[in-house]
Amino acid sequence: MNLLLDTHTFIWFMEGDNYNLGMNAKSEIEKINNKSFLSIVSLWEIAIKISIQKLEMNINFNHLLDKIIENNIDILLIKFEHCVKSVIIGIKLFLPIPIKLFFCTKLDLSLS
DSSP states (O other): OEEEEOHHHHHHHHHTOHHHHOHHHHHHHHOTTOEEEEEHHHHHHHHHHHHTTSOOOSSOGGGHHHHHHHTTEEEEOOOHHHHHHHHHHTTSOOOSSOOEEESSSEEOOOOO
């Protein structure tokens, strides 16, 4: 299964916050057969929140990339074409692969 981690889910996973993340979500992220993805926007959001002192993390931001690699999480980049398609299709998500979204709970979406 492909998993797209939102910002909160990613932070909770990195921080080991099983209370907010939940054991089911943690288990799915850690499964070898599952593939986790994180938008570069989430990393940018984290960097901004740390810089304006709205977020503190136990892990140093400079070490996040090492943890991302260690946990086999792929970073999804944004291209201008993604922005254009978002405008054209409105609320429907445009992603290059079928993905299950993780927020606090798992949502099933059919993406094309």
